[in-house]
Amino acid sequence: MEKRLVIAMVGLPARGKSTMARKIAGTLKLDEVNVRIFNNGDVRRQLSKQISSGPEIFSPENPDGVKFRDKCALINLESARDFLKNHGEVAIVDAANVTCRRRKLIKKIFPDLPVLFIECMNTDNEALEANLRRKASLKEFSHLSMEQALASFLKRIDFYESVYEPLNEERNFILIDSFEGYILQEKLSDLLPYYDRIRDLITTRIVRNLFLVRHGETYFNRENRIGGDSDLTATGLAQAKGLAEYFATERIPVIFTSNYKRTLQTAAPIAEKQEQCSIISLPEFNEIHAGICEGMTYAEIREQMPGVAAGRKNNKYDYVYPEGESYAAMEERIHRGLQKVFYLNNYDDNIMIVGHRAVNRMILSDFVFRPREEVPYIYMPQNRYYHIQIDPQKKIFELKPYARKSIKENPQG
Numbered sequence: 001m002e003k004r005l006v007i008a009m010v011g012l013p014a015r016g017k018s019t020m021a022r023k024i025a026g027t028l029k030l031d032e033v034n035v036r037i038f039n040n041g042d043v044r045r046q047l048s049k050q051i052s053s054g055p056e057i058f059s060p061e062n063p064d065g066v067k068f069r070d071k072c073a074l075i076n077l078e079s080a081r082d083f084l085k086n087h088g089e090v091a092i093v094d095a096a097n098v099t100c101r102r103r104k105l106i107k108k109i110f111p112d113l114p115v116l117f118i119e120c121m122n123t124d125n126e127a128l129e130a131n132l133r134r135k136a137s138l139k140e141f142s143h144l145s146m147e148q149a150l151a152s153f154l155k156r157i158d159f160y161e162s163v164y165e166p167l168n169e170e171r172n173f174i175l176i177d178s179f180e181g182y183i184l185q186e187k188l189s190d191l192l193p194y195y196d197r198i199r200d201l202i203t204t205r206i207v208r209n210l211f212l213v214r215h216g217e218t219y220f221n222r223e224n225r226i227g228g229d230s231d232l233t234a235t236g237l238a239q240a241k242g243l244a245e246y247f248a249t250e251r252i253p254v255i256f257t258s259n260y261k262r263t264l265q266t267a268a269p270i271a272e273k274q275e276q277c278s279i280i281s282l283p284e285f286n287e288i289h290a291g292i293c294e295g296m297t298y299a300e301i302r303e304q305m306p307g308v309a310a311g312r313k314n315n316k317y318d319y320v321y322p323e324g325e326s327y328a329a330m331e332e333r334i335h336r337g338l339q340k341v342f343y344l345n346n347y348d349d350n351i352m353i354v355g356h357r358a359v360n361r362m363i364l365s366d367f368v369f370r371p372r373e374e375v376p377y378i379y380m381p382q383n384r385y386y387h388i389q390i391d392p393q394k395k396i397f398e399l400k401p402y403a404r405k406s407i408k409e410n411p412q413g
């Protein structure tokens with residue numbers, strides 16, 4: 001059976017194509033398949049530093065732009081063909097490929113090889129917007145303000161949308177919801193190598209290195225007050241500095257936080273120590289909302305609201321703070337936050353989340369089953385972090401110190 005395969009990504013910009021391409025390549029590499037990604041955008045950026053980020057070259061009405069982009073596509077496809085002629089096994093063509101004309105060109109370049117088109121769609125507007133913001137902060141747009149970069153990118157998307165033709169006649173394709181990780185449609189006319197593996201990995205969550213960190217000590221933590229939006233104490237700042245030094249030797253391209261100061265203040269020094277690192281704050285990772293108990297100490301709750309204390313003692317997972325939340329109520333938003341993380345991190349090997357005590361418990365339990373009644377008691381210290389690694393063969397959760405000399409922490413915090 002033919003061992004070579006061409007995978008051509010399809011989809012409008014910012015729909016998660018490159019992330020999916022990296023996920024497929026990363027997994028096949030572990031299976032010792034000789035796989036490489038060929039990205040049209042890389043060729044375009046190399047050939048023309050000046051005009052690559054402006055939206056005009058993406059206009060179908062601009063003959064020079066069309067010619068230039070056709071040239072880039074051809075160069076890229078020829079590199080993929082050379083790779084497959086020289087012991088390459090899987091070539092992934094990472095480009096929009098949204099027109100039938102472009103897809104026919106791909107078939108023409110590889111007349112004797114099977115081609116699998118993989119289209120990424122995303123109908124979640126919030127995730128899409130966050131992805132656009134992440135893209136607009138890339139080097140390609142560094143000469144523009146965030147608003148200008150966004151406008152330029154949206155114009156580019158409009159141009160692609162105006163010529164978009166859905167997959168239909170192609171012999172082999174998979175249509176996926178790249179945010180949810182679902183397969184929406186599938187057509188298979190040929191016997192394709194690696195197909196089962198690829199199909200399986202599309203829907204499997206793979207985590208190479210997730211560093212799950214809890215924010216450093218805050219003034220509220222010190223007094224055992226819950227909720228609020230308090231700043232880090234000197235100890236908390238020292239913990240953030242310790243984390244920054246510890247992770248300086250790792251590459252952390254993005255840190256995901258909540259919207260609260262304590263997670264942002266913990267992330268800031270870590271990001272500063274990195275060569276390139278952006279911070280994305282997600283409301284999904286905000287700490288459990290304690291309603292009318294926000295800002296109270298546990299002792300005050302016991303004294304002034306014994307019903308709350310008793311309710312939590314009885315069933316901490318399902319207990320809903322008056323005008324607030326329960327752990328159970330957080331399930332959906334935490335899951336959604338994680339979907340955003342995987343969609344936005346571009347399938348980089350390293351992911352960092354700086355969260356809160358209850359949030360991090362929920363994140364951990366999203367990866368590994370824990371009985372509901374145990375989740376609200378998972379140990380979540382501020383002077384250690386969880387290192388999570390998951391693939392179809394293994395699931396590893398390690399609680400590790402990040403400072404050689406542990407920074408003392410509030411025993412109840």
Ligand code: F6P
Nearest residue numbers: 225226227287290356357358413
């Ligand atoms: O005390 C810090 C904190 O993050 C509070 O803001 C939050 O209410 C609490 O921990 C969650 O932990 P538990 O559910 O054990 O009270």
